[in-house]
Amino acid sequence: MGAYRADEDYDYLFKVVLIGDSGVGKSNLLSRFTKNEFSLESKSTIGVEFATRSIRVDEKVLKAQIWDTAGQERYRAITSAYYRGAVGALLVYDVTRHVTFENMERWLKELRDHTDANIVVMLVGNKADLRHLRAVSTEEATAFAEREKTFFMETSALESMNVENAFTEVLTQIYHVVSKKALEIGDDPAALPKGQTINVGSRDDVSAVKKDGCCSA
Amino acid sequence: MTQPQDPFSYPPIDPVNFDLIIVGTALSESVIAAAASAVGKTILHLDPNSFYGSHFASLSLHDLTSYLSSPHSLPSAAATTTDSDDVVVIDFVQQPLCSDAEIATYDESAFLSENSRKFSIDLGGPKALFCADKTIDLLMKSGAAQYLEFKGIDESFVYEANAGLANVPDSRGSIFRDKKLSLKEKNQLMRFFKLVQQHLDDTQEEKIPEEDLEIAFVSFLEKMKLPPKIKSILLYAIAMLDYDQDNNEVCIELLKTKDGIDSLALYSSSVGRFPNAPGALLYPIYGEGELPQAFCRRAAVKGCIYVLRMSVVSLLMDKVTGSYKGVRLASGQDLYSHQLILDPSFMIPSPLSSSPRDFPSEKLQMLGQRDIKGMVARGICITRSSIKPDVSNCSVVYPPRSLYPEQLTSIKALQIGSNLAVCPAGTFILYFSTMCNDADEGKKLLKAAMNALLTLPVSGNSESIPSVQSDSEDIKPIVLWSAFYIQKLIMCKLEFISSTPTPDGNLNYDDLLDATRKLFNQMYPDEEFFPKSTSPEDPTDEDDNGLTLDS
Numbered sequence: 197m198g199a200y201r202a203d204e205d206y207d208y209l210f211k212v213v214l215i216g217d218s219g220v221g222k223s224n225l226l227s228r229f230t231k232n233e234f235s236l237e238s239k240s241t242i243g244v245e246f247a248t249r250s251i252r253v254d255e256k257v258l259k260a261q262i263w264d265t266a267g268q269e270r271y272r273a274i275t276s277a278y279y280r281g282a283v284g285a286l287l288v289y290d291v292t293r294h295v296t297f298e299n300m301e302r303w304l305k306e307l308r309d310h311t312d313a314n315i316v317v318m319l320v321g322n323k324a325d326l327r328h329l330r331a332v333s334t335e336e337a338t339a340f341a342e343r344e345k346t347f348f349m350e351t352s353a354l355e356s357m358n359v360e361n362a363f364t365e366v367l368t369q370i371y372h373v374v375s376k377k378a379l380e381i382g383d384d385p386a387a388l389p390k391g392q393t394i395n396v397g398s399r400d401d402v403s404a405v406k407k408d409g410c411c412s413a
Numbered sequence: 414m415t416q417p418q419d420p421f422s423y424p425p426i427d428p429v430n431f432d433l434i435i436v437g438t439a440l441s442e443s444v445i446a447a448a449a450s451a452v453g454k455t456i457l458h459l460d461p462n463s464f465y466g467s468h469f470a471s472l473s474l475h476d477l478t479s480y481l482s483s484p485h486s487l488p489s490a491a492a493t494t495t496d497s498d499d500v501v502v503i504d505f506v507q508q509p510l511c512s513d514a515e516i517a518t519y520d521e522s523a524f525l526s527e528n529s530r531k532f533s534i535d536l537g538g539p540k541a542l543f544c545a546d547k548t549i550d551l552l553m554k555s556g557a558a559q560y561l562e563f564k565g566i567d568e569s570f571v572y573e574a575n576a577g578l579a580n581v582p583d584s585r586g587s588i589f590r591d592k593k594l595s596l597k598e599k600n601q602l603m604r605f606f607k608l609v610q611q612h613l614d615d616t617q618e619e620k621i622p623e624e625d626l627e628i629a630f631v632s633f634l635e636k637m638k639l640p641p642k643i644k645s646i647l648l649y650a651i652a653m654l655d656y657d658q659d660n661n662e663v664c665i666e667l668l669k670t671k672d673g674i675d676s677l678a679l680y681s682s683s684v685g686r687f688p689n690a691p692g693a694l695l696y697p698i699y700g701e702g703e704l705p706q707a708f709c710r711r712a713a714v715k716g717c718i719y720v721l722r723m724s725v726v727s728l729l730m731d732k733v734t735g736s737y738k739g740v741r742l743a744s745g746q747d748l749y750s751h752q753l754i755l756d757p758s759f760m761i762p763s764p765l766s767s768s769p770r771d772f773p774s775e776k777l778q779m780l781g782q783r784d785i786k787g788m789v790a791r792g793i794c795i796t797r798s799s800i801k802p803d804v805s806n807c808s809v810v811y812p813p814r815s816l817y818p819e820q821l822t823s824i825k826a827l828q829i830g831s832n833l834a835v836c837p838a839g840t841f842i843l844y845f846s847t848m849c850n851d852a853d854e855g856k857k858l859l860k861a862a863m864n865a866l867l868t869l870p871v872s873g874n875s876e877s878i879p880s881v882q883s884d885s886e887d888i889k890p891i892v893l894w895s896a897f898y899i900q901k902l903i904m905c906k907l908e909f910i911s912s913t914p915t916p917d918g919n920l921n922y923d924d925l926l927d928a929t930r931k932l933f934n935q936m937y938p939d940e941e942f943f944p945k946s947t948s949p950e951d952p953t954d955e956d957d958n959g960l961t962l963d964s
Binding site for chain 2: 243244245266267268270271272273275276277278280309
């Protein structure tokens with residue numbers, strides 16, 4: 197379930213996934229955005245499932261559920277289940293390692309193979325603070341983003357540069373897609389109602405029933 | 414299947430020493446990976462395929478066709494190194510679990526090709542979960558439930574000779590509403606369910622006598638004077654037995670009454686457990702392949718290292734003691750571990766002519782000998798309409814002799830529609846399976862079952878299939894595409910090298926997971942299977958945890 201509306205503490209919940217080569221800084225982007233923390237420890241991601249943070253757009257509370265890879269990208273072993281229901285993705289490369297940018301095409305293909313065509317994709321060039329080590333020019337990345345029809349931003353998780361902007365932009369764009377799609381579904385009599393989602397694992401007595409506002413994938 | 418890229422473009426695996434190396438990402442391997450990671454073991458989990466799940470995967474139409482059509486072949490190691498001073502290198506042989514595949518496209522091949530990726534077809538189907546399964550409890554206990562969503566299977570049917578599909582009366586309400594049971598039959602069934610309910614109720618004193626619990630369930634049902642129709646429903650549609658209980662000569666598994674009561678208990682406690690599940694069964698959205706992936710994600714979060722598209726080619730054994738030391742990857746890299754779990758398709762060739770003269774090879778002989786405990790014949794069909802109007806997802810059981818007099822086994826079937834995200838809108842996937850002793854027997858059974866409910870376009874060998882009367886009330890769905898294949902049932906274990914169970918013929922996973930838990934306990938006798946712990950690393954957001962059921 198990528199996006200659904202609830203009456204509790206948020207209006208929309210959006211699943212967003214982080215993908216890209218090992219070591220490009222995906223986990224630090226996540227911890228910077230959700231907890232304002234940075235770690236110089238370079239060990240592969242262990243222990244992090246996903247993190248959440250809410251932002252406000254057009255008087256709506258958008259809750260982002262941002263998934264990390266658990267290190268499964270190191271030997272190209274991300275599960276197809278990881279992509280289920282994702283409505284947004286950050287495609288992350290390291291501006292100081294050109295090979296990580298070269299692999300963006302493969303990551304984008306994997307993403308497109310497993311997600312809905314409407315998914316919002318942001319190309320992210322991380323570690324932009326390492327100016328003297330830059331190996332990928334902004335022009336080269338901009339051209340790729342335009343060709344592949346993705347958004348693009350350069351960030352630094354270390355210096356907090358553009359991290360907030362990157363996530364906020366993705367969430368805002370998802371919200372626009374969702375709002376537009378909700379209008380379209382309203383006009384389409386063939387759209388089947390997806391029904392209700394109930395959490396039965398954590399609480400046997402379910403009091404909060406969440407209704408789908410729209411569907412993806 | 415997308416052609417796997419150069420497997421050697423990966424960086425070398427780092428570290429090279431592990432507590433456990435697992436080859437294959439089927440359900441058992443994935444559960445053990447998650448269980449061992451949860452207790453702090455260091456694990457490397459590999460799969461030669463480009464997808465997770467091995468024989469429990471859910472694949473696109475194209476990938477499924479490729480998987481069933483192409484035999485596995487192990488690549489030779491990139492670096493041809495000789496035996497080192499302290500290890501003997503013994504090459505694996507890989508024997509595919511699936512064989513005798515027949516695939517046919519009858520209609521709309523362009524549509525099927527264009528929509529290949531919209532299919533998520535189970536290799537081990539039909540498979541579902543009972544709402545009260547131990548599998549559900551395991552999903553919650555392990556934390557894997559948070560990655561999964563389920564929907565209920567709308568209806569359960571039993572096929573009756575010359576009458577077609579009848580509802581399985583699984584609750585007081587459904588017995589009351591049933592239109593095909595006579596009033597007398599309804600009363601008999603109600604009384605029997607009440608008897609079982611009282612027996613299971615600890616507050617009740619009236620119990621089924623001990624001597625009755627030890628006799629064959631079929632004899633107990635006869636003692637209860639239940640008519641054949643009711644007996645058939647209880648034995649095959651609710652207890653889900655495979656073999657004809659009335660035929661003493663061929664019945665391989667005669668069920669005892671106490672086990673029959675347990676089956677009825679599982680079924681009845683499943684009905685109504687989840688408010689949005691209309692019947693006893695659940696099915697994971699996107700297919701059964703989501704289950705192994707959920708456990709693998711769980712293991713990865715705890716530090717397990719995952720590699721796809723990487724096979725193992727050799728076993729490394731200590732030259733002096735003959736004990737296990739490690740494996741050699743297809744990339745040429747040698748890795749070491751205390752224990753090894755192998756996908757059941759990996760084998761050691763029996764005659765070890767290449768091993769040194771003084772090498773203790775008796776141990777490996779045992780690994781080369783596989784216990785083949787039977788075969789499962791599986792069939793898959795894609796149709797444009799449902800076998801039952803207005804029903805998307807349903808299960809069907811064909812009791813023994815419901816199709817033709819010599820039919821000695823039950824056949825299980827499951828239809829899944831597009832609302833479970835396994836096929837394009839307007840299509841349905843049907844899975845069939847039965848136990849068999851050889852491929853021809855299995856396929857004959859499956860084709861008879863298919864012909865009872867579907868229109869299978871005429872092929873050369875369809876003449877040999879016994880004709881079955883169809884329910885004239887419904888128009889039979891036309892099959893666009895079909896596949897048949899045979900899976901072997903294998904199990905074995907040798908000291909530090911284990912092999913996991915293969916997909917079985919059961920509808921649910923409980924037997925398989927029991928075997929998996931036993932394997933875990935053998936490997937790690939002092940460790941608990943998924944101990945309860947509140948790890949600070951786990952997400953604290955409760956709203957995002959737990960099993961989700963979509964209606």
